[in-house]
Amino acid sequence: xxTVGLARKFxxxxxxxxxxxLGAVTVLTIINGQSSLRxxxxxxxxxxxxxxxxxxxxxxxxxxxxxxxxxxxxxxxxEIDHANWVEARKVLVNIQDHFKQFDxxxxxxxxxxxxxxxxxxxxxxxxxxxxxxFQQAIKTRQPFVSGVYVSKATKRSVISIAVPVTESGTVRxxxxxxxxxxxxxxxxxxxxxxxGSVLYVVDEKGFLIAHSEGRGTxxxxxxxxxxxxxxxxxxxxxxxEFADPAQxxxxxxxxxxxxxxxxxxxxxxxxxxxxxxxxxLVRWIFWLAVIFTIVAVILAWTLSRFLTAPLxxxxxxxxxxxSGDYTARVSLQSRDEMGTxxxxxxxxxxxxxxxxxxxxQEIHERVLAQETTHRLNMELELRVSERTAxxxxxxxxxxxxxxxxxxxxxxxxxxxxxxxxxxxxxxxDKLDEQGKDYLKRVCAASERMxxxxxxxxxxxxxxxSELRHEAVDLTAxxxxxxTELQECKPERRVEFKIAEGLATHGDPRLLHVMLQNxxxxxxxxxxxxxxxxxxxxxxxxxxxxxxYIRDNGAGFDMAYANKLFHAFQRLxxxxxxxxxxxxxxxxxxxVHRHGGQIWAKGTVGEGATFFFxxxxxxxxx
Amino acid sequence: MTNKTILLVEDNPDDVELARxxxxxxxxxxxxxxxxxxxxxxxYLFGTGxxxxxxxxxxxxxxxxxxxxxxxxxxxxxKRIRADSRTKLLPxxxxxxxxxxxxxxxxxxxxANSYIRKPVDFSQFTEAVRQLGLxxxxxxxxxLEYGGH
Numbered sequence: 001x002x003t004v005g006l007a008r009k010f011x012x013x014x015x016x017x018x019x020x021x022l023g024a025v026t027v028l029t030i031i032n033g034q035s036s037l038r039x040x041x042x043x044x045x046x047x048x049x050x051x052x053x054x055x056x057x058x059x060x061x062x063x064x065x066x067x068x069x070x071x072x073x074x075x076x077x078x079e080i081d082h083a084n085w086v087e088a089r090k091v092l093v094n095i096q097d098h099f100k101q102f103d104x105x106x107x108x109x110x111x112x113x114x115x116x117x118x119x120x121x122x123x124x125x126x127x128x129x130x131x132x133x134f135q136q137a138i139k140t141r142q143p144f145v146s147g148v149y150v151s152k153a154t155k156r157s158v159i160s161i162a163v164p165v166t167e168s169g170t171v172r173x174x175x176x177x178x179x180x181x182x183x184x185x186x187x188x189x190x191x192x193x194x195x196g197s198v199l200y201v202v203d204e205k206g207f208l209i210a211h212s213e214g215r216g217t218x219x220x221x222x223x224x225x226x227x228x229x230x231x232x233x234x235x236x237x238x239x240x241e242f243a244d245p246a247q248x249x250x251x252x253x254x255x256x257x258x259x260x261x262x263x264x265x266x267x268x269x270x271x272x273x274x275x276x277x278x279x280x281l282v283r284w285i286f287w288l289a290v291i292f293t294i295v296a297v298i299l300a301w302t303l304s305r306f307l308t309a310p311l312x313x314x315x316x317x318x319x320x321x322x323s324g325d326y327t328a329r330v331s332l333q334s335r336d337e338m339g340t341x342x343x344x345x346x347x348x349x350x351x352x353x354x355x356x357x358x359x360x361q362e363i364h365e366r367v368l369a370q371e372t373t374h375r376l377n378m379e380l381e382l383r384v385s386e387r388t389a390x391x392x393x394x395x396x397x398x399x400x401x402x403x404x405x406x407x408x409x410x411x412x413x414x415x416x417x418x419x420x421x422x423x424x425x426x427x428x429d430k431l432d433e434q435g436k437d438y439l440k441r442v443c444a445a446s447e448r449m450x451x452x453x454x455x456x457x458x459x460x461x462x463x464x465s466e467l468r469h470e471a472v473d474l475t476a477x478x479x480x481x482x483t484e485l486q487e488c489k490p491e492r493r494v495e496f497k498i499a500e501g502l503a504t505h506g507d508p509r510l511l512h513v514m515l516q517n518x519x520x521x522x523x524x525x526x527x528x529x530x531x532x533x534x535x536x537x538x539x540x541x542x543x544x545x546x547x548y549i550r551d552n553g554a555g556f557d558m559a560y561a562n563k564l565f566h567a568f569q570r571l572x573x574x575x576x577x578x579x580x581x582x583x584x585x586x587x588x589x590x591v592h593r594h595g596g597q598i599w600a601k602g603t604v605g606e607g608a609t610f611f612f613x614x615x616x617x618x619x620x621x
Numbered sequence: 622m623t624n625k626t627i628l629l630v631e632d633n634p635d636d637v638e639l640a641r642x643x644x645x646x647x648x649x650x651x652x653x654x655x656x657x658x659x660x661x662x663x664x665y666l667f668g669t670g671x672x673x674x675x676x677x678x679x680x681x682x683x684x685x686x687x688x689x690x691x692x693x694x695x696x697x698x699x700k701r702i703r704a705d706s707r708t709k710l711l712p713x714x715x716x717x718x719x720x721x722x723x724x725x726x727x728x729x730x731x732x733a734n735s736y737i738r739k740p741v742d743f744s745q746f747t748e749a750v751r752q753l754g755l756x757x758x759x760x761x762x763x764x765l766e767y768g769g770h
């Protein structure tokens with residue numbers, strides 16, 4: 001569809017080009033041809049009119065000369081003088097025999113009466129003194145050429161040449177010859193081209209004397225209103241173009257005056273006829289343009305189809321690729337740009353196909369991988385939820401266990417302690433010292449048992465309880481613990497050195513338990529040192545510090561450092577330092593639950609230092 | 622004053638004896654009625670079961686309630702005491718050896734008047750009971766309707 005569009009555009013373009021070119025040529029031809037034709041026609045008409053004017057002048061001058069010659073012949077004067085009209089008539093016949101241009105000839109006496117006439121004598125004896133040519137000939141004694149008028153005898157338009165006939169200085173009569181206007185018309189019609197152009201002659205009053213088409217000379221048509229006639233009678237030579245209302249056409253006139261006679265000659269041609277060659281040429285050009293356009297369109301169509309055929313194949317292949325068919329190829333055995341394009345296209349399609357295949361494979365693999373991941377995740381989630389459930393069950397069991405321990409272990413203990421106490425209070429007088437000592441030991445043992453149970457419960461609570469996250473002022477906590485310790489045994493002298501501004505994020509309750517244990521340990525193990533010193537600080541003091549609690553107490557052997565944080569592991573004899581061996585295990589759990597680490601350094605007899613870190617975000621179980 | 626009883630809800634005979642001794646030691650002469658499980662305690666209070674026909678207008682001056690009891694545990698007993706209009710103002714002191722915070726919170730939220738941990742150190746226990754005797758038995762600050770009908 002698109003290729004057809006291209007061909008159509010191409011063809012229309014070519015047709016437009018041809019039509020425009022031919023149109024321009026036509027317009028130029030018309031303009032140029034018309035102006036050149038107008039010049040040519042004007043010139044031609046002018047020369048024709050000139051020729052005619054000269055010819056008519058010559059015609060009339062010749063006739064006048066003939067008349068003058070005849071008029072001066074002594075024989076004619078003699079016959080007239082003697083009124084010998086038969087002889088005179090013979091002279092007239094002789095003239096007409098020799099010079100056919102005269103329609104008729106006659107002789108007037110000095111009073112104007114016709115005395116002789118050839119070829120017919122119908123008007124002889126009539127008075128024609130009113131004719132201007134008679135009066136002028138008598139008056140000027142010179143030949144005179146009349147204007148056009150209608151002859152009484154022949155009823156035809158004529159012009160007459162009158163010459164006086166004189167004898168011894170006296171006018172004896174007037175010889176008049178009437179010139180045939182038919183002959184004049186015939187003459188100019190011979191000169192005329194019979195192509196629609198006309199020639200005509202007017203006399204000094206504007207009456208039509210001769211016309212190449214033989215128009216309107218009897219009676220003579222008055223053309224004095226005609227602007228060309230007016231111009232030529234004013235003695236002007238030239239050309240003019242004016243509208244002819246009768247013909248709906250323009251007329252091109254050339255006019256030349258016949259000065260000797262006061263007449264004028266006009267050559268007239270309608271523009272349509274004058275420009276006929278141009279019109280014909282334009283028609284030719286039009287048909288040529290039509291043919292050229294048709295041929296050009298056919299050629300352009302064929303050529304563009306030929307040129308766009310590879311393009312349409314390329315387009316087809318491109319469409320196939322666009323719709324996902326990557327096997328589309330273009331076979332084009334051409335060495336031009338189209339061939340190169342087709343080759344490049346095929347390479348591109350090849351690459352696309354390869355890439356597409358790879359992509360599909362990759363996507364497939366990814367989908368598989370995703371499915372696997374999803375399945376693994378599901379399994380993992382299932383396992384996690386299973387484990388969580390197990391863990392929750394375990395926690396519940398542990399809770400129940402702890403609860404039982406705290407109640408059920410305590411109940412017999414309370415019995416042992418309570419009744420030992422009752423025994424000591426109520427029956428002391430019935431026991432000897434040994435018995436009292438035993439009772440005391442029973443009490444101490446049960447008290448220690450109670451302490452053990454408490455600490456075990458604390459350890460399990462530290463593990464189970466939910467971790468809170470809030471800002472904790474470690475310095476303040478440590479000071480509280482130190483004060484508590486001092487209050488329990490006011491007699492001891494211990495120097496506490498607690499750094500200011502130690503703060504972190506964590507569970508304040510658990511951190512309190514931790515400091516209670518660590519500071520309590522330091523307090524306990526410096527019990528036998530005279531100048532006890534306990535220090536709490538951080539290194540480095542800002543950023544993410546390691547906190548430390550240092551004492552100068554009993555210390556420990558580094559060989560057992562790895563046993564410090566295990567429950568019920570003690571490095572000292574109970575008789576030396578009391579304790580349950582659970583405290584540091586509890587501390588370690590608290591530190592771990594805060595995402596931190598704990599470790600210790602010590603030397604026997606020189607004291608111990610416990611380091612710990614706390615991850616501000618806190619860890620979990 | 623001596624006709625007012627103390628209801629001790631305790632299943633452990635040792636603890637019963639120790640409690641009796643502590644009360645005796647502190648010159649508290651009130652009759653101590655012992656219920657060894659929760660059901661029995663409610664029977665006593667509401668005159669049902671083995672206490673069928675008991676004059677329920679004679680309420681104990683104080684109830685010492687252990688939390689860990691067979692059949693019906695202490696918290697459930699407390700809940701039922703508070704749910705009944707006859708006993709909803711009865712002074713109840715929860716006695717337990719438990720250190721569980723949850724027990725404390727539950728006891729108070731169910732309307733326990735006091736909470737005394739049974740200490741292994743019996744002298745502290747005696748002190749606690751003596752304080753109870755001072756407040757509830759000796760000074761007798763029980764609201765009037767207990768004394769009256």
